[in-house]
Amino acid sequence: MLMQMSSMSAFYGKTQILRDFSFALDEGQCVCVLGRNGVGKTTLMRSIMGLTDRTTGQIEFAGRQIGELPTHERSRCGIGYIPQGRQIFGKLSVRENILLGSFARADGQVEVPEMCTSLFPYLAENLERRAGLLSGGQQQQLAIARALAVKPKVLLLDEPTDGIQPNIVAEIGETLRMLNKELGMTLILAEQHIKVARKLSDRFLMIDNGRVVAEGDIDELTDELVDEHMTV
Amino acid sequence: MDYSWAPLMGSLVLGLSIASIWLVAALGLTIIYGTAGVINMAHGEFIMLGAYAAYCAQAYLGTPFLLCLPISFVVVALIGLFFERVLIRYLYHRPLDTLLATWGVSLMLTQGVRMIFGSSPKYVQVPEFLSGNVSLGIMNMSSLRILIVLMTVVLIVGIWYLFYRTYFGIKIRAVTQNREMAASFGVNSERIYMCTFALGAGLAGVAGCLFSALAIVLPTMGSNYVVESFLVVVTGGGPLVGSIAASAMMGEFKSFFSYFFNSTFAQFLLFVLIVIVLRFRPNGLFANTAVRR
Numbered sequence: 001m002l003m004q005m006s007s008m009s010a011f012y013g014k015t016q017i018l019r020d021f022s023f024a025l026d027e028g029q030c031v032c033v034l035g036r037n038g039v040g041k042t043t044l045m046r047s048i049m050g051l052t053d054r055t056t057g058q059i060e061f062a063g064r065q066i067g068e069l070p071t072h073e074r075s076r077c078g079i080g081y082i083p084q085g086r087q088i089f090g091k092l093s094v095r096e097n098i099l100l101g102s103f104a105r106a107d108g109q110v111e112v113p114e115m116c117t118s119l120f121p122y123l124a125e126n127l128e129r130r131a132g133l134l135s136g137g138q139q140q141q142l143a144i145a146r147a148l149a150v151k152p153k154v155l156l157l158d159e160p161t162d163g164i165q166p167n168i169v170a171e172i173g174e175t176l177r178m179l180n181k182e183l184g185m186t187l188i189l190a191e192q193h194i195k196v197a198r199k200l201s202d203r204f205l206m207i208d209n210g211r212v213v214a215e216g217d218i219d220e221l222t223d224e225l226v227d228e229h230m231t232v
Numbered sequence: 233m234d235y236s237w238a239p240l241m242g243s244l245v246l247g248l249s250i251a252s253i254w255l256v257a258a259l260g261l262t263i264i265y266g267t268a269g270v271i272n273m274a275h276g277e278f279i280m281l282g283a284y285a286a287y288c289a290q291a292y293l294g295t296p297f298l299l300c301l302p303i304s305f306v307v308v309a310l311i312g313l314f315f316e317r318v319l320i321r322y323l324y325h326r327p328l329d330t331l332l333a334t335w336g337v338s339l340m341l342t343q344g345v346r347m348i349f350g351s352s353p354k355y356v357q358v359p360e361f362l363s364g365n366v367s368l369g370i371m372n373m374s375s376l377r378i379l380i381v382l383m384t385v386v387l388i389v390g391i392w393y394l395f396y397r398t399y400f401g402i403k404i405r406a407v408t409q410n411r412e413m414a415a416s417f418g419v420n421s422e423r424i425y426m427c428t429f430a431l432g433a434g435l436a437g438v439a440g441c442l443f444s445a446l447a448i449v450l451p452t453m454g455s456n457y458v459v460e461s462f463l464v465v466v467t468g469g470g471p472l473v474g475s476i477a478a479s480a481m482m483g484e485f486k487s488f489f490s491y492f493f494n495s496t497f498a499q500f501l502l503f504v505l506i507v508i509v510l511r512f513r514p515n516g517l518f519a520n521t522a523v524r525r
Contacts, residue, residue, distance in 0.1 A: 049416050051412055051415075051416070070415070070420075071412070071415035071416055072415045072416075072417075072418050072419055072420045072421070073418075075415070075416050075417055075418045076418050081416045081417075083413065083416070087410060087413045089405070089406050089409050089410060089413070090409070091405065091409055092402065092405060092406065092409070096402050096405075096406075099399070099402060100402055100403070100406050100414070100417050100419070101417050103399070103402075103403065103417055103418045103419055104416075104417045104418025105418075110399055146417065150417065150418075
């Protein structure tokens with residue numbers, strides 16, 4: 001077991017977003033988090049990172065309780081976060097963005113890992129460019145590269161294909177498949193595109209109103225389930 | 233050179249000197265405000281403490297003036313660190329309240345220094361080679377003012393290097409832009425703010441040490457510099473380059489207006505000019521559009 005979340009509740013101010021949320025994740029798995037907008041997918045990611053106002057319940061990660069740790073120490077446990085809307089540092093260069101990712105590395109080595117440059121040749125050729133000048137798809141690549149620089153045990157991907165043109169969506173999907181299937185990296189993927197989710201994931205987690213309403217192997221994700229919890 | 237142009241050129245050089253004094257006074261404030269968003273009203277008193285640190289080092293330990301510069305830096309940085317730990321760190325999410333809290337700190341510091349050292353002015357001796365004048369061809373300038381210009385350049389290069397060429401600088405800029413994301417990649421923003429505040433205080437200390445030689449050392453001397461420091465930061469908009477541009481502009485205009493009118497009227501014109509600039513660029517010349525808490 002790589003990560004286990006048990007009876008987690010998360011709040012913004014006094015508003016409760018996640019209610020009694022539990023799930024477990026094995027190493028090497030790709031779990032897809034599904035649900036409509038506003039049911040708590042992003043909050044789930046943020047509460048793993050410790051970015052919500054308040055949480056109760058436990059998160060165990062790689063044999064360590066991280067539920068009480070401050071955000072910067074959680075990332076150092078080996079969690080690579082790719083937030084919604086990418087949130088790269090627009091005023092920093094591509095190189096600086098990736099180096100920043102490696103600040104969270106457990107071994108303390110600061111570098112642009114070879115994996116980032118071989119996965120994303122465009123970034124490798126534009127290391128000195130201001131990240132804010134990149135296109136949306138390139139920024140998403142940078143967000144992934146930055147998270148990979150952490151040398152993470154798990155990648156949290158919050159709608160990585162949101163607002164990105166279709167041909168890049170396929171490219172990013174392929175990158176994620178490669179990371180998961182060939183390099184054995186564990187992924188938690190919040191996704192709206194059911195097709196992408198079906199193609200990539202081993203398991204799914206259906207959320208509605210801050211609770212897990214269904215989970216299982218991805219084959220068990222029936223169209224009825226999708227209709228019930230994802231159709232608006 | 234045509235004789236009639238020489239005084240005007242001279243006033244431009246003088247403007248550079250004024251600019252460097254205002255800039256060196258504003259450097260610490262720029263860094264603290266630009267990074268942590270703290271409005272540090274005690275900045276003038278940090279300058280004053282730097283001057284007293286230089287005075288003490290010289291009067292009690294016989295330290296030569298140039299060695300007082302690093303001493304002032306360290307002493308005031310430690311004092312800044314102390315106030316950051318016991319007070320400022322609880323106020324990062326309430327930037328406006330930092331204004332009141334640091335104002336209180338400034339009153340405490342002024343009174344505290346007055347209790348310890350009394351209200352009588354203190355003097356800091358400068359070595360022989362700094363007390364004279366240097367001929368610049370068209371005009372004479374005191375070597376101390378030239379030292380201040382040089383020191384300002386050295387400090388700016390140092391800060392630029394720290395901010396843009398070190399890992400610590402990447403962390404500072406990342407925290408300034410997006411604190412949550414910086415934390416998500418292992419940057420301890422509390423520590424960054426702490427170091428930045430101490431650094432800013434230390435820079436005020438260096439400024440105070442320089443000013444101690446320029447004028448007399450008094451418990452209330454901070455208020456002479458704090459207004460110009462804030463004007464530089466506000467007009468510049470927060471980033472270092474903004475403060476450099478703002479102080480250069482203000483110094484030159486002050487000197488330029490003083491050439492045609494008297495100094496008081498020049499000050500008036502300068503303030504009017506700043507109001508006009510802020511009317512059209514309310515966030516300053518180089519507004520920082522960073523995400524703040």
